[in-house]
Amino acid sequence: DSGVTQTPKHLITATGQRVTLRCSPRSGDLSVYWYQQSLDQGLQFLIQYYNGEERAKGNILERFSAQQFPDLHSELNLSSLELGDSALYFCASRDQSGGGDGYTFGSGTRLTVV
Amino acid sequence: AQKITQTQPGMFVQEKEAVTLDCTYDTSDPSYGLFWYKQPSSGEMIFLIYQGSYDQQNATEGRYSLNFQKARKSANLVISASQLGDSAMYFCAMREGRSGAGGTSYGKLTFGQGTILTVHP
Numbered sequence: 001d002s003g004v005t006q007t008p009k010h011l012i013t014a015t016g017q018r019v020t021l022r023c024s025p026r027s028g029d030l031s032v033y034w035y036q037q038s039l040d041q042g043l044q045f046l047i048q049y050y051n052g053e054e055r056a057k058g059n060i061l062e063r064f065s066a067q068q069f070p071d072l073h074s075e076l077n078l079s080s081l082e083l084g085d086s087a088l089y090f091c092a093s094r095d096q097s098g099g100g101d102g103y104t105f106g107s108g109t110r111l112t113v114v
Numbered sequence: 115a116q117k118i119t120q121t122q123p124g125m126f127v128q129e130k131e132a133v134t135l136d137c138t139y140d141t142s143d144p145s146y147g148l149f150w151y152k153q154p155s156s157g158e159m160i161f162l163i164y165q166g167s168y169d170q171q172n173a174t175e176g177r178y179s180l181n182f183q184k185a186r187k188s189a190n191l192v193i194s195a196s197q198l199g200d201s202a203m204y205f206c207a208m209r210e211g212r213s214g215a216g217g218t219s220y221g222k223l224t225f226g227q228g229t230i231l232t233v234h235p
Contacts, residue, residue, distance in 0.1 A: 002158070031221055043205065043225035056222055088157060094221060103149070103223065105159035 003027065004093050006106035014114055018079040021109045025072055025093030029104070031055070032074040033094070034066060037108075038087040049074055081113045117141065118208050120226035127196045128234050134181070135191040135229050137206030146210045148189040149223065150180065153203040162204075165189060196233045203228045 003026035013019055025032050034046040036059075045058035049068035060066075063081075068074040078085060092105045119138045127133035139148065150162040165173045165180045173180040181190040193200055207223040 033222060035223075035225075042227050043207075045222045045224065048222055050221075058222060090159060092159075092223075102164075103161065105151075105161075107156075107158045110157070 002104050002106065004029075004091060004104050004106035006089075006091050006109050008109060009107065010110050010112075012112045012114060013081060015081055015083060017081050017113075018077065019081065019111065021076040021078070021089055021091075021111075023074045023076070023091030023093075023106055025074070025091075026095070026104050029093035029095045030072065031094040032068055032072070033092045033103070034060075034074070034076050035090040035092065036087045037090060038084075041087075043090075046076070078111070083113050086111055086113045117224045118206055118226035120206055120229050122229045123227075124230045124232070126232050126234060127193075129198060130195055132192060132194045133196055133231065135193070135204050135206075135231065137189045137191065137226060139187050139189060139206075139208050141187075141208065141210050143210045146208055148180070148182070149207040149209070150178070150189075150191045151205045151207060152200075153205060153228070155202070159205075163191065193231075198233050198235060201231060201233045203230050 005024040007022045030051045032049045035043055037043045046060040047066050048056040052068050063079050066076045088108045088110050090105050090108045092103045094103045117140050146167045148165045152160040163173050163175045163178045163180050165182045172182050177194045179192045205228045206226040209223050
């Protein structure tokens with residue numbers, strides 16, 4: 001167990017639907033990063049939150065949104081799902097308060113859109 | 115332009131032999147960090163080793179070492195004494211900007227395309 005918890009582990013849903021992926025960071029970590037891993041695009045950075053605030057945006061579609069709550073858990077919302085959104089979605093957390101370089105990844109949520 | 119390039123889609127090695135996985139990077143930022151991750155077939159991302167751009171010595175972690183050649187912008191991973199359990203996908207990644215306090219927005223990692231390593235008995 002890495003300390004970063006992602007739920008659910010697997011998700012199968014139909015096109016056009018909306019899903020929410022959840023991430024609980026490692027205890028004490030203030031930053032949360034979301035990544036998408038697909039066969040054609042590889043590992044792509046989506047978005048970063050630090051202590052509840054959005055800090056950086058990557059290749060995140062407008063249909064996708066995220067937030068980080070006061071207890072530091074984060075949710076990634078994917079709407080109007082398309083077949084191409086099928087991917088492994090990772091959350092990673094990082095302790096930046098002390099300048100550490102350790103990123104800890106969750107085990108990922110495998111999303112299949114049918 | 116690719117910031118991280120892994121030119122070896124697949125590599126094969128005999129058990130107990132050493133293997134080098136290549137990674138080149140491109141950045142104009144003088145402060146950056148380089149990472150290697152292992153992704154077995156189960157899918158999780160496992161941190162292996164880290165090298166900071168100002169580190170004078172090459173990083174080592176057990177059987178893993180990072181051959182850091184700053185002038186050539188390469189950060190190759192060397193796995194010594196390969197084991198069957200080393201068979202996996204390996205990713206090189208870079209963080210640009212200085213690591214530090216304050217929740218900098220520089221924290222994202224940029225990944226290469228990965229190298230699939232197969233260890234033969």
